[in-house]
Amino acid sequence: MKRDSRLSSVLHALLHMAEQDGPVTSETLALCLGTNPVVVRRTMGYLRQAGIVTSERGHAGGWRIHADLGSVTLRQLHEALGEPATFAIGNRNETPECLVEQTVNAALEGTFAEAEALLLTRFSEITLADLASDFARRHSALRHSRNKS
Amino acid sequence: MKRDSRLSSVLHALLHMAEQDGPVTSETLALCLGTNPVVVRRTMGYLRQAGIVTSERGHAGGWRIHADLGSVTLRQLHEALGEPATFAIGNRNETPECLVEQTVNAALEGTFAEAEALLLTRFSEITLADLASDFARRHSALRHSRNKS
DNA sequence: TTTTCATGAAACAAATGATGTTACGAAAAA
DNA sequence: TTTTTCGTAACATCATTTGTTTCATGAAAA
Ligand code: FES
Ligand code: FES
Numbered sequence: 054m055k056r057d058s059r060l061s062s063v064l065h066a067l068l069h070m071a072e073q074d075g076p077v078t079s080e081t082l083a084l085c086l087g088t089n090p091v092v093v094r095r096t097m098g099y100l101r102q103a104g105i106v107t108s109e110r111g112h113a114g115g116w117r118i119h120a121d122l123g124s125v126t127l128r129q130l131h132e133a134l135g136e137p138a139t140f141a142i143g144n145r146n147e148t149p150e151c152l153v154e155q156t157v158n159a160a161l162e163g164t165f166a167e168a169e170a171l172l173l174t175r176f177s178e179i180t181l182a183d184l185a186s187d188f189a190r191r192h193s194a195l196r197h198s199r200n201k202s
Numbered sequence: 203m204k205r206d207s208r209l210s211s212v213l214h215a216l217l218h219m220a221e222q223d224g225p226v227t228s229e230t231l232a233l234c235l236g237t238n239p240v241v242v243r244r245t246m247g248y249l250r251q252a253g254i255v256t257s258e259r260g261h262a263g264g265w266r267i268h269a270d271l272g273s274v275t276l277r278q279l280h281e282a283l284g285e286p287a288t289f290a291i292g293n294r295n296e297t298p299e300c301l302v303e304q305t306v307n308a309a310l311e312g313t314f315a316e317a318e319a320l321l322l323t324r325f326s327e328i329t330l331a332d333l334a335s336d337f338a339r340r341h342s343a344l345r346h347s348r349n350k351s
Numbered sequence: 352t353t354t355t356c357a358t359g360a361a362a363c364a365a366a367t368g369a370t371g372t373t374a375c376g377a378a379a380a381a
Numbered sequence: 382t383t384t385t386t387c388g389t390a391a392c393a394t395c396a397t398t399t400g401t402t403t404c405a406t407g408a409a410a411a
Contacts (some may be wrong), residue, residue: 055398056292064306065294078357086294089400094358110358113406127309136373141290143205145214145235152344156337157213160276162326172317179309187304195301204369227386236369237384242389259387260379 057137059096062086063130064184066097067106071122071185076108076115094105096134103133137179139169206286208245211235212279213333215246216255220271220334225264227259245283252282271334277325288318 074132074172079090079097086093097116100106107119118125142165144158213229228239228246235242246265249255256268267274280286291314293307 057290058289058292058294059398061303061306061310062292063302064310065303068302068306080357083350085300091360091402092400094360097398099284099358099403103205107379108358110356110406111355112410114357114408116358118222125386128312138205141206142209145207151214151234151339152340153217154210154214156333156340157210157217160333160336161210161213162329164276164328166320167319167324168317170204171320172313175313181315184305184309187309188302191301191305201327208359208369229386239387240373240389243389244370247388256380257384258389259377261385263379263386264368265387283372 056141059099059134059137060127060131062088062096062180063100064127064131065127066093067118067130067181068184068188069180070106070116070118076117076174077200078115084114099135100130101132102138103129105129111132117191118181121182125181126177127179128173131173131176138139139172140165205290207209207288208248208283209280210275211245212283213276213330215251215265216267216274216279216330216336217333217337219265220246220330221257223261225266227264231265248282248284249279252278254278254282267330270331271331272274274330274332275326276328279324280294280322288321289314 065086066077069082069085070077078095082097083090094108097106097108101108105118105120105125107117109115109117143184144154144161146154149155149158149159212297214235215226218231218234219226228242229247232239233241246255246257250257254267254269254274256330257264258264293303293344296304296307298304298307
């Protein structure tokens with residue numbers, strides 16, 4: 054199955070934007086992500102609808118973060134993207150008449166629901182600020198290792 | 203995304219087989235699952251490789267469970283199917299050079315790993331016998347409600 | 352005002368992966 | 382020998398994500 058990588062994409066884009074002063078164009082972000090500006094607009098559009106970023110047209114236009122880094126969680130981003138399906142595994146038939154299949158579905162659904170709840174909880178505990186500081190730590194560590202060598 | 207429903211399928215098939223005395227043909231299972239006998243053979247073939255079922259050709263041939271219902275866990279079945287990818291969400295680039303993306307990936311991977319661990323743990327706690335008794339309970343409840351009405 | 356730069360949006364194309372189908376061979380029993 | 386049933390390969394279909402092309406719209410610069 055082809056995995057939905059939009060959450061990964063917007064995180065990369067947002068952290069990139071967080072390091073810039075002015076707005077960042079779709080063109081620039083597309084180069085970073087190795088994709089097409091139209092794909093960037095399409096994906097970032099979801100975040101604009103959610104009020105997380107803003108966009109401006111024309112000269113000096115582009116995308117800006119419209120929120121405090123510490124107030125945006127991965128869960129909010131996941132929701133902004135429309136809460137895409139979490140699992141690549143699922144039931145064959147969602148509304149089966151067969152009692153055997155209902156039994157199987159119930160067992161699987163319960164288990165998947167539990168795992169998804171954990172995932173969403175963790176998502177709600179991670180903010181953009183967390184990732185930014187994590188990045189700063191990695192960046193610093195890289196500089197140190199470079200100085201040593 | 204199109205979800206992998208093979209685990210759901212084989213569970214349905216196995217519970218069906220558990221209620222039968224003799225072997226069950228791919229044709230019969232395909233009718234139950236609403237699919238094609240070849241798909242059944244293809245999928246059940248994984249379970250045969252794992253030693254969970256056996257198959258016989260010719261007259262009175264078909265599929266048999268080759269294990270105790272209480273000893274087969276959902277996790278074993280998941281493994282027999284080749285441990286298909288759990289999540290429909292993932293990183294854009296698995297081996298990025300960009301430190302920003304590495305940071306994002308690490309955060310997401312850690313979270314997904316945690317959720318997957320929970321899922322596999324639950325899978326390892328559920329056996330075919332559990333599902334069979336769950337089915338019996340549902341079946342009995344259905345009969346009671348029918349008698350009442 | 353005209354040109355340039357940028358997003359917005361629709362429509363279409365490509366790539367991927369799961370599932371379904373067809374066809375033929377091999378083995379086992381009737 | 383005929384029938385049944387699995388084993389396997391090859392191909393077709395379907396759904397979804399991602400990428401691409403195209404044109405319109407708005408905003409700033411020249
Ligand atoms: S931030 Fe631009 S390539 Fe990673
Ligand atoms: S067991 Fe055969 S249809 Fe559910």
